[in-house]
Amino acid sequence: MTQLRVCFIGDSITNGTGDTGFLGWPGWLCTAEVAAGHDLTDYNLGIRGDTSADLLPRWRAECVARLPASIHCAIVLNIGLNDATEQNGEIRVSLADSVRNLREILSGAKAMFPTLWVGPSAVDESKQPLVADTGERRDKRNGRTADYNLAFKTLAHELDVPYLDMLSKTINDPEWPALLSDGLHPLPAGHDRMAGHVGGWNAWRVLLDG
Amino acid sequence: MTQLRVCFIGDSITNGTGDTGFLGWPGWLCTAEVAAGHDLTDYNLGIRGDTSADLLPRWRAECVARLPASIHCAIVLNIGLNDATEQNGEIRVSLADSVRNLREILSGAKAMFPTLWVGPSAVDESKQPLVADTGERRDKRNGRTADYNLAFKTLAHELDVPYLDMLSKTINDPEWPALLSDGLHPLPAGHDRMAGHVGGWNAWRVLLDG
Secondary structure (H helix, E strand, O other): OOEEEEEEEEOHHHHOOOOOOOOHHHHHHHHHHHHOOOEEEEEEEEOOOOOHHHHOOOHHHHHHHHOOOOOOEEEEEEOOOOOOEEEOOEEOOOHHHHHHHHHHHHHHHHOOOOEEEEOOOOOOHHHOOEEOOOOOEEEEOHHHHHHHHHHHHHHHHHHOOOEEOHHHHHHOOOOHHHHEOOOOOEOHHHHHHHHHHHHOOHHHHHHHHO | OOEEEEEEEEOHHHHOOOOOOOOHHHHHHHHHHHHOOOEEEEEEEEOOOOOHHHHOOOHHHHHHHHOOOOOOEEEEEEOOOOOOEEEOOEEOOOHHHHHHHHHHHHHHHHHHOOEEEEOOOOOOHHHOOEEOOOOOEEEEOHHHHHHHHHHHHHHHHHHOOOEEOHHHHHHOOOOHHHHEOOOOOEOHHHHHHHHHHHHOOHHHHHHHHO
């Protein structure tokens, strides 16, 4: 049995928007690990609409408040999809800025705690663009996300941060579009599917199973 | 159908420590409201062990990052139980300091969004003290919590912030001790019980049903 406190940092997909059971994939993941005998604390720090630029000023204070330096803790990021999003005709965070923001965040995070990065997931392009309840018209395209995903993978390799290529896993999953509530946010079964990918990932297993 | 984004701010009981289903009472509450047709966003900002003194420097930045000023949002606090706790022979936050901290937090919060305050819950004294996994020996007594609860109620009345007397509801519930996992943290059914008290509270219902 391993005790572990985790800050899951991300956007609406980490928050679990669209999961009517209010777990998000981090909650599904933690529930499965506790059922397997581990003792996890789930700090869900997903914020709807967040980009890497939104994350930059908040991640450190939010993690420091939650993760005592004296015990086994980890940081898991799932960020980037909103960077690669066109909003009212403009890309929200350019690829260069996104990589720069994430380099700063990941360098700081891994200096504090074991840090993992879950890449962006695929959307159903036939349902794009979406209008957020805050009024913004946001358009996501898997081809554009793929450019970011490739750059994220390169950055993660350079920084020696484990990277889970969730885009490849979801875009190659013929069931994935049916697991989304609105072409973007996973339904409960979609969150469970994402949790399964993270739960079976070697970098995650090392945190729990040594 | 009402759309509402809520920051639930508190300690381990808000976080849902001990809820093997990883919802905490806010997740149970939101799940029930969504099943009833509402559209809620659950930002769970409970941190294990937090007192009002721990909350003071973080609540504002965490709420501002999550709650857009342009849409229907609310702040729900469930804090105070760790203030009224003896740790290694000392009270963690004196009653006077607790009231001063909460006056500052509540005054700031209600100036931004509708703000509700859920008071501390009862413990099973036969299981006290508890040793946290961070090593602290913490002792909670319902009589001491009752002193804080009374002062909190007075403060809430003065600030015109709705206050739910969760101590009275739980201490007068003969089933409550059996709904706790360790004499402090509710089991899933205990979180569901707390969610039912909040969900039936007029101040909460006004947020959703107008």
